[in-house]
Amino acid sequence: MPEILAKTSMGSYEITIANLSLSQVGKRARSLIKGNKAFVVTDGNVAKYYLTKVKESLESAGFKVESHVIEPGEESKNEKSLFILYDKFHDFGVTRLDLVVALGGGVVGDLAGFAAATYLRGIPLIQLPTTLLAQVDSSVGGKTAIDLPYGKNLVGSFYHPMAVIMDPSVLTTLPRTVMNEGMAEVIKYGCIRDLDLFDQIKSNRMDLEWVLERCIHIKTTVVAKDERDTGERMLLNFGHTVGHAVEKVAGYRNFSHGQAVAIGMVTACEMGEVLGVTKEGTSEKVKACLGKFGLPTECDLPVDEILTAIRSDKKTLSETIYFILLKEIGEGVLYPMNAATLNQTLREVLKHA
Numbered sequence: 001m002p003e004i005l006a007k008t009s010m011g012s013y014e015i016t017i018a019n020l021s022l023s024q025v026g027k028r029a030r031s032l033i034k035g036n037k038a039f040v041v042t043d044g045n046v047a048k049y050y051l052t053k054v055k056e057s058l059e060s061a062g063f064k065v066e067s068h069v070i071e072p073g074e075e076s077k078n079e080k081s082l083f084i085l086y087d088k089f090h091d092f093g094v095t096r097l098d099l100v101v102a103l104g105g106g107v108v109g110d111l112a113g114f115a116a117a118t119y120l121r122g123i124p125l126i127q128l129p130t131t132l133l134a135q136v137d138s139s140v141g142g143k144t145a146i147d148l149p150y151g152k153n154l155v156g157s158f159y160h161p162m163a164v165i166m167d168p169s170v171l172t173t174l175p176r177t178v179m180n181e182g183m184a185e186v187i188k189y190g191c192i193r194d195l196d197l198f199d200q201i202k203s204n205r206m207d208l209e210w211v212l213e214r215c216i217h218i219k220t221t222v223v224a225k226d227e228r229d230t231g232e233r234m235l236l237n238f239g240h241t242v243g244h245a246v247e248k249v250a251g252y253r254n255f256s257h258g259q260a261v262a263i264g265m266v267t268a269c270e271m272g273e274v275l276g277v278t279k280e281g282t283s284e285k286v287k288a289c290l291g292k293f294g295l296p297t298e299c300d301l302p303v304d305e306i307l308t309a310i311r312s313d314k315k316t317l318s319e320t321i322y323f324i325l326l327k328e329i330g331e332g333v334l335y336p337m338n339a340a341t342l343n344q345t346l347r348e349v350l351k352h353a
Helices: 021-032 044-060 079-091 106-121 132-138 170-174 174-191 194-203 208-225 230-238 240-249 258-277 282-291 301-309 341-350
Strands: 003-008 013-015 037-043 065-068 100-106 125-129 141-147 152-160 165-168 320-328 332-335
Touching: 003 044, 003 208, 013 021, 013 100, 013 230, 013 282, 021 044, 021 100, 021 125, 021 165, 037 044, 037 106, 044 065, 044 100, 044 170, 065 079, 065 106, 079 106, 079 141, 100 106, 100 341, 106 125, 106 132, 106 141, 106 152, 106 230, 125 132, 125 152, 132 141, 132 170, 132 208, 152 240, 152 332, 170 208, 174 194, 174 208, 174 230, 174 282, 174 332, 194 282, 230 332, 240 258, 240 301, 240 320, 258 282, 258 320, 258 341, 320 341, 332 341
Parallel strands: 013 165, 037 065, 037 100, 100 125, 125 165
Antiparallel strands: 003 013, 141 152, 320 332
């Protein structure tokens, strides 16, 4: 049962990777939490498989349990859903000694995490990620957020969980398309920091537990050095600047997060080649790897709308957008870009739009 220690400025928390570990959530929570109430947030897809198991585990550890099920999808990650959670917490009598459990993928983790971070100025949180994307990325590192009409994740906080418990066996209930979307984040880690991981993915020689450990090790190492996302941690946003813009322009409907990040990674590689930062041929290698999982590598959305969305991105600092480019596979770099360079380079790459 691999355990990885994530170090933060406020202490450390354990990330556990173990099959059938959802049945041990109550025991783990009881070792961390002083209160006697646990509020589980999940979505309609996950609830039918795992909500009862998690509630029973918490109840067996002496917790009084309540839950709330949101509609699946990015459209639920908004202020309306957030304030519904606040009302539910209030009605259940949640205190600062009690527990919020995020059971689901990235949307659930972000929404429940932000609600926990802000209600009563902070309630203990445990993340139970149930998608590959959430297990390798969004459940670790303490980022929580909701979307606004003009951009993704624009209201949020850095709020680390008490623990992250990953059960790889839950991935067997995911549709193949959702697993493939999670592979976009796995490929991201290979692109920015781990050529061996990228080569393993490309040659289909992956062991799932090895992939989880490898990705989480990269993320926890980077986050420990730059917890507030102002330097090295920005590398983890490779593909996300354009990816978030694609999601926003498409109305959070036509492209999932993983699909949008796949488009964003290829676009970043092509931009890097145009700018002379990225080794020629890198974009084709990334395209080929993404193609093994049926992930898109381009879109036909209007360039002007994508540019507008990018300019409201969190990675814009003092009129400069910080793009993540690659020197080559395995080596990501932070590349500051002014508006004129962004405009010219992105238009050149997205001529078809």
